[in-house]
Amino acid sequence: MGKGGGCMPTKNKFPINEPAERPVSQTDITGSEAEGSKKLRIFIVFYSMYGHVETLARRLKKGVDGIEGVEGVLYMVPEILAPDVLERMKAPPKNDEIPVISVDELVEADGFLFGFPTRYGCMAAQMKAFFDSTGKLWREQKLAGLPAGFFVSTGTQGGGQETTAWTAVTQLAHHGMLYVPIGYTFGAGMFRMDSIIGGSPYGAGTFSGDGSREPSEPELALAEHQGKYMAMTVKRLAQHHSLRPDLQREISRYLLSQEAYMSFRLVCKLWRSVAPPLRWKVVDHDHCYDQDSMWLLSLNQKDGLCTFYNPFRNFNCYMTNNDLVGCEIRYAKDGWLLVSRGKSLFLLSPGKQIIHLPQKTDNYFCDTMSFSASPTNSSSAWVIFGIAFLNLFQVRISYLRQGDDKWTSITTDNEVPFLLSCSSPVYFGEEFYVIGQHGDVGVFGFFSDGNGTPYWVIHKLSQQYSPPISGSCRLFLVQQDQNVLHSVVVTPQHDVHVYELDFRRNLIVRLIKQVKNWLFFTSEASSVGVCGMNVNVDNAVFFPTFNTCNDYTYYSLEDVAFKVLKDNCTDKTQQKELLNRVWIRCELTGN
Structure with a gap:
């Protein structure tokens, strides 16, 4: 047959001697403990209409299982033909003991052996449809680096023992997988001329003929050898586990x-x-964030090494960005960083998109900085804002609006004494809010007068705080949503108080005991509130703080105390804060 006869029916369905169980999911493996306690697993994924490929698959599994520390797991791909079509083709029922694999399960394997009958010298449509459904794995290259091989069934000697395998290599290439042919490693068994034997250097194979021919023992022996060969290959690749x-x-x-x-x-x-991959993006505020959404980013200015710490998983991952050598991160928002190097400023997305800003002069030095929106936000033009303390009654404000070719700097008088805190400004309701060391709040914005005239006003709030704020307290501004702004106050005694600031009703400052379903992440360079985060903690404030055991600590508003996420740590009292850190939202893709 021109299409290789791979669809010819067999007269006898081979019995199932080794029931295959669906494996336990390992998608949450994050360390050596999980890796070291389980065998390496090779998924033997196949499509078999009449049983020839399935028979090879079972013998491959025997070979895989024969190598210590490796196990083969049998899977079928989904059938795409209608039951009445299969009935007319006299296809026997599928074996229910072998599970049908899903695309998401592929990431759990350490290696693959894909088997299929030929259709005109190429893989059967059922297997091709399955590969076509792996687009989301391809986009993130989740299968990259995994070894894979093929085994086939054809109807005739010229039906595609080799072409069926090598035309399938394109599927592996696009996924970045490692194709592992068997070559002539089977030795004399591949040079026999006394009988018709399927298989090739590309992988094991069998001939179905008119359907009456079953896989021969030499063909099954080659399949078993391929299973052993792939298992040893996977094991060699895994020797670095030590x-x-x-x-x-x-x-x-x-x-x-x-x-x-x-x-x-x-x-x-x-x-x-x-070393998990980090995929950065402009934040969708309607998105539900999980434990891989918030990271504490620190920058080594000498070599541009970025360290990302995830407090919920309690591990670090690293990435070097040469664009950040000698730089200081001034602010972070919506997946973008505002970065300075000397007098130069630029906006950087971790995807390495850079927007260079006009250079500043000496008069444009700023103690704290912020920006209104990410450059990719099409709903509004961005503004970069910076403020410098001159004296109790004067500040210098610098700003750059989108489209400006130079910075604007103005020196303005304060109506009341105002001493800047270390917290970065927050863009809230089309204005920049700056908190002072005693709780007063300065507001910078532009009049809607057609000329965009800037203004600076200070709201005297310090007398409304109870308990009162001393000069040695640290204050952070956090935006909860579009209508609510909070100040977080940390006392020298490590007490934490959260106040709601209501600028709509006569400047009310109200001490609150909880922020139910919210988490506040605070640092000098960025502070953000996140609602409905899919973690086992809420109503809490996260600082860049660790205790003396180097375990991450956070402040529970419900328990009114600092706590640790690591259960077996007893030291919950002494905290050390890491400076020059910034909270950033990025998405951790799966391994």
Whole structure:
């Protein structure tokens, strides 16, 4: 047959001797403990209409299972033909003991053996449809670096024993997978001329003929050999498991390019777990954030090394960005960083998109800075705002509006004494809000007079705080939503008070005991409120603080105390705060 006869029916359905169980999901493996306690797994994924490919698959599994520390797991791909069509083609029922694989389960494997009958020298449509459904894995290259091989069934000697395999290599190439042919490693068994034997250097194979021919013992022996060969290959690739995770993390810190970082991740699942990919994007405020959404970012100015700490998973990941060498992060919002290097300023997205800003002069130095919206926000033009303390009754304000070719700087008088705090300004209701060390709030904006005339006004709020704020307290402004602004006050005794600031009704300052379903993330360079985060903590304030055991601490408003996310740590009293850190929202893609 021109299409290789791979669809010819067999007269006898081979019995199932080894029931295959659906494996336990490992999608949440994040370290060596999980990796070290489980066998390496090779998924044997196949489509078989009449049983020839399934028979090969079972013998491949026997070969895989024969290698210590490796196990084969049988899966079928979904059928796409209607039942009445299969009935007319006299296809026997599928074996219910072998589960049908889903696309999401592919990421759990350490290697693959894909099997299928031929259709005109190419894989059957059922297998091609399954590969076509893996687009979301392809977009994030989740299968990159995983080894894979093929085994086939054809109707005749010229029906595609080789072409069916090598035309399938394109599927692996686009996923970045490693094609593992068997070559002539089976030795004399591949040179026999005394009988018709399926298989090739591309992988095991069988001939179905008119459907009456079953896989021969030499063909099954080659399939078993391929299973062993793939298992040994996967095991060799996994020999790096002896390298301790702390050493792996240390290695990942010194990867000097994103290309090297990606190559590090391609080694195996374990190495991907200590160096997960970070995909940055402008934040959709309606999105529900999980434990991989908020990261504490620190920057090593000497080499541009960015360290991302996730408090909910309690691990670091690293990436070097040469554009950040010698830089200071001034502010972060919606996935963008405002970065300074000397007199130069630029906006940077972690996808390496850079917007260079006009250079400042010496008169444009700012103590704190902020910007209104990300450059990709099409709903409004962005404004960059900075403020410098001159004396108790004067500040210098610098701003740059989108489209300006130079900075504007103005020196303005304060109506009342005003001493800047360390907290960055917050853009709230088309104005920039700046909190002072005693709780007063300065507001900068532009009049709607057609000329965009700037204004600066100070709201005297310090007398409304109860308990009163001393000069040694640290204050942060946090926007809860479009209508509510909060000030977070940290006393020298490590007490934390949260106040709601209501500028709509006669400037009311109200002490609150809880922010139900909200988490506040505060730092000098950025503070943000997140609602409905999919974690086991809420009604809490997160600082860049760690205790003396180097465990992350947060403040629970419900318990009125600092706590640790790590249950087995007893030291909950002594905190040390890491300076020059910024909270940033980015999405951690799966391993």
